[in-house]
Amino acid sequence: MHLDYIFDPLCGWCYGALPAIVQADRHPDISVELVPSGLFAGEGAFPMNAGFAAHAWEADQRIASLSGQPFSEAYRANVLGGNASRVDSGPATLALTAVRLTAPERELEALSAIQRVRYVAGRDNGDPVVVAEVLEDMGLDEAANLFAAPDEKLVQANRERIGTGRAGMARFGARGVPALVLDKGGARRLIGTDVLYGDPDALFARLEAA
Structure with missing residues (x-):
C-alpha cells in the first residue's frame, strides 16, 4: 500500500x-510519501493576529487531547503571541523539499523537528533562520546549504510538490489538511483522517479494509 500524506x-x-504517520511509515507493508499542500505558503501566508491566535490555541487544545501531542506555553506566548510573526509555511515547505532532494529518507524526521521547534520550543518556524538552524542541528548540511541558496531545481521541485498536493486534494475532494490518499492495488481513494488521532491500529485497520 502507498499512502500520500498531504499536509x-x-x-x-x-x-x-x-x-500515526510515523507508525505508518514504519509499517513493512506501507510506503508513505509526504506531499505539501502549500496551505499557508505564498498567497496563503498572512501576519499573525489575535483572532487567528485565539482560534489556533482553541483548536490546539482539542488536538492535544485527541493525539497526546504537546503544545507548550512557550509556543502560545512566543509564536501565537508574537505580533511581529507571520503564518507562513513557505520556508518550512522549501526546507523539506531540500531534504527530499538531498536526504529523502530523513524528510519525515525533518518534518517532525520543524513542527516541534514551533509547538514545543516556541520558536517561529515561519522564520527562515529558525528553519535553517533545525536542518543544521540535524546534521542535514547539504539540505541546509541548498535551502540557504535555493537553485532553480529546488524551486521547481518545491513548486511541483505543492501542485501535486493541491491537485490531489481537488481530485479526491479533500476539504483541508491533513489528507490521506491511499493507493492500493492501483486504485486510489481518499481515507478519512479521523483515524490519525488515537490508536495507530485503527489507521492500519482502515487501510486494510479500504
Missing part, C-alpha cells in the same frame, strides 16, 4: 497526526 508544516492538525 502543511504549520497545520496544527497535521502536527497532531504525526505519530
Whole structure:
C-alpha cells in the first residue's frame, strides 16, 4: 500500500497526526510519501493576529487531547503571541523539499523537528533562520546549504510538490489538511483522517479494509 500524506508544516492538525504517520511509515507493508499542500505558503501566508491566535490555541487544545501531542506555553506566548510573526509555511515547505532532494529518507524526521521547534520550543518556524538552524542541528548540511541558496531545481521541485498536493486534494475532494490518499492495488481513494488521532491500529485497520 502507498499512502500520500498531504499536509502543511504549520497545520496544527497535521502536527497532531504525526505519530500515526510515523507508525505508518514504519509499517513493512506501507510506503508513505509526504506531499505539501502549500496551505499557508505564498498567497496563503498572512501576519499573525489575535483572532487567528485565539482560534489556533482553541483548536490546539482539542488536538492535544485527541493525539497526546504537546503544545507548550512557550509556543502560545512566543509564536501565537508574537505580533511581529507571520503564518507562513513557505520556508518550512522549501526546507523539506531540500531534504527530499538531498536526504529523502530523513524528510519525515525533518518534518517532525520543524513542527516541534514551533509547538514545543516556541520558536517561529515561519522564520527562515529558525528553519535553517533545525536542518543544521540535524546534521542535514547539504539540505541546509541548498535551502540557504535555493537553485532553480529546488524551486521547481518545491513548486511541483505543492501542485501535486493541491491537485490531489481537488481530485479526491479533500476539504483541508491533513489528507490521506491511499493507493492500493492501483486504485486510489481518499481515507478519512479521523483515524490519525488515537490508536495507530485503527489507521492500519482502515487501510486494510479500504
